[in-house]
Amino acid sequence: MIESQRIKTGIIGLDEILDGGFIPNTVNVILGSAGAGKTIFSIQYLLKGIEDGNKCIFVSFDMDEKDLVRTTKSLGWNEIEDYISEGKLSVNKFFAENVSYVNNDLLNLLMSESNTKTRIVIDSFTPMISSLNFESRNDVNWFFNKLREIGTAVITIEEPLNGDLGAASISLPLFLGDCVIHLKNIGYGEAFGRTLRVIKHRSSWHAEGVFPYKILNGIGIYVESVDYLKEVKEKIDVNAILEELGISREDVDPKVMERIERVATSASESARKAIIDVLRDSINIK
Amino acid sequence: MLSAISRILETLSMEEGVKMVVLYRIDGVPLCAKLNVPKREIAPTLYWLEGQIKEMLYQISSQNLDEASFKFGKTVIMLYPVSRTTVLGIMADEEASSYKLDIDIKTSCKQLEEIVVGQ
Numbered sequence: 001m002i003e004s005q006r007i008k009t010g011i012i013g014l015d016e017i018l019d020g021g022f023i024p025n026t027v028n029v030i031l032g033s034a035g036a037g038k039t040i041f042s043i044q045y046l047l048k049g050i051e052d053g054n055k056c057i058f059v060s061f062d063m064d065e066k067d068l069v070r071t072t073k074s075l076g077w078n079e080i081e082d083y084i085s086e087g088k089l090s091v092n093k094f095f096a097e098n099v100s101y102v103n104n105d106l107l108n109l110l111m112s113e114s115n116t117k118t119r120i121v122i123d124s125f126t127p128m129i130s131s132l133n134f135e136s137r138n139d140v141n142w143f144f145n146k147l148r149e150i151g152t153a154v155i156t157i158e159e160p161l162n163g164d165l166g167a168a169s170i171s172l173p174l175f176l177g178d179c180v181i182h183l184k185n186i187g188y189g190e191a192f193g194r195t196l197r198v199i200k201h202r203s204s205w206h207a208e209g210v211f212p213y214k215i216l217n218g219i220g221i222y223v224e225s226v227d228y229l230k231e232v233k234e235k236i237d238v239n240a241i242l243e244e245l246g247i248s249r250e251d252v253d254p255k256v257m258e259r260i261e262r263v264a265t266s267a268s269e270s271a272r273k274a275i276i277d278v279l280r281d282s283i284n285i286k
Numbered sequence: 287m288l289s290a291i292s293r294i295l296e297t298l299s300m301e302e303g304v305k306m307v308v309l310y311r312i313d314g315v316p317l318c319a320k321l322n323v324p325k326r327e328i329a330p331t332l333y334w335l336e337g338q339i340k341e342m343l344y345q346i347s348s349q350n351l352d353e354a355s356f357k358f359g360k361t362v363i364m365l366y367p368v369s370r371t372t373v374l375g376i377m378a379d380e381e382a383s384s385y386k387l388d389i390d391i392k393t394s395c396k397q398l399e400e401i402v403v404g405q
Contacts, residue, residue, distance in 0.1 A: 091332060184315075186311065186312070186313055186371065187372050188312070189370075189371070190369055190370060190371045190372070190373045190401070190402055190403055191401065191402045191404075192311050192317055192371055192372060192402065193371060195311070195315070195317075209317075209318070210311075210315055210316075210317055211288070212287065212288075224287055224288065227287070227288070227289050228287075228288035228289045228292070231289050231292075
């Protein structure tokens with residue numbers, strides 16, 4: 001997908017991991033335990049949207065406008081008040097006991113305030129579906145489809161401290177979301193105390209592995225990935241592999257060559273070996 | 287940082303007889319790995335190892351051990367604590383020069399610690 005068609009996440013270092021950002025009109029799930037940085041992630045996503053001229057909607061069950069302003073100011077993002085008063089950011093607090101995923105008020109609000117390039121955040125989605133079982137899969141899917149119609153959504157899911165992801169309220173959004181990002185904070189500090197991993201990214205390449213991140217005042221979440229991905233990517237030179245195997249480009253089926261070029265642009269460490277195997281296989285078939 | 291860690295592990299993985307070098311976090315999450323053998327050959331051992339890291343690191347810390355090792359047939363798995371949150375796992379042939387490897391591992395652990403703790 002052309003990078004300009006992607007929705008930039010606003011998280012430094014994450015777009016490279018996601019091959020350019022989120023795919024438009026998708027539901028993107030951020031999974032993490034308390035203190036992992038889910039709310040900061042959400043706010044960064046919205047701030048980037050405002051910078052890019054998108055309409056942004058923030059829905060929460062814990063935070064009202066005042067709480068959001070306080071949180072953002074603590075990170076040095078003082079402009080948030082202006083964005084709210086200028087109508088660029090809509091902040092809505094719902095009470096969890098009155099809301100379910102089929103709640104008309106919430107859907108009406110989202111639909112009335114959205115345009116074609118809306119960024120929606122529901123932080124957190126867990127209270128809305130905490131009482132659901134696996135039979136509600138279709139209903140959650142229906143709600144996600146509504147979100148996809150409205151814009152590109154980020155929903156956060158609270159990971160239990162015991163790490164059990166088996167409950168329907170956690171696993172359903174993970175199954176049905178288009179992209180799932182896991183934020184993990186083990187709480188002992190050091191470089192890998194906080195890590196980010198992309199569990200899935202439908203219809204897109206994404207980098208494998210865990211990436212350390214920091215939460216920095218003024219910047220928010222910063223993921224270290226760029227140099228590493230660049231280094232891994234630079235290792236794959238299709239022409240050098242062809243030469244090494246003594247194969248000419250013309251000997252290879254153009255369709256296979258197209259696939260190989262695609263693999264070569266990925267940042268997978270096993271891509272080189274895969275290319276060699278595919279080339280050998282292709283020549284043998286011929 | 288990831289690039290520097292990757293390079294240190296790569297150098298260590300080039301030692302004769304080394305099958306795999308992995309930097310684990312204490313919860314068993316592999317942070318960076320270099321494999322010299324097909325993953326399917328060592329996958330069961332890798333999964334087993336991930337489950338042991340937390341307990342082993344606890345044992346290493348509480349008993350003040352420099353390392354811990356396991357032997358599976360002709361393969362040895364060594365665990366070296368790097369920092370409070372990371373441990374280096376090395377899988378090698380039994381025949382690998384243990385003295386030389388031990389020195390190289392300790393050098394690598396020191397380099398890794400500087401990166402992991404220093405950041």
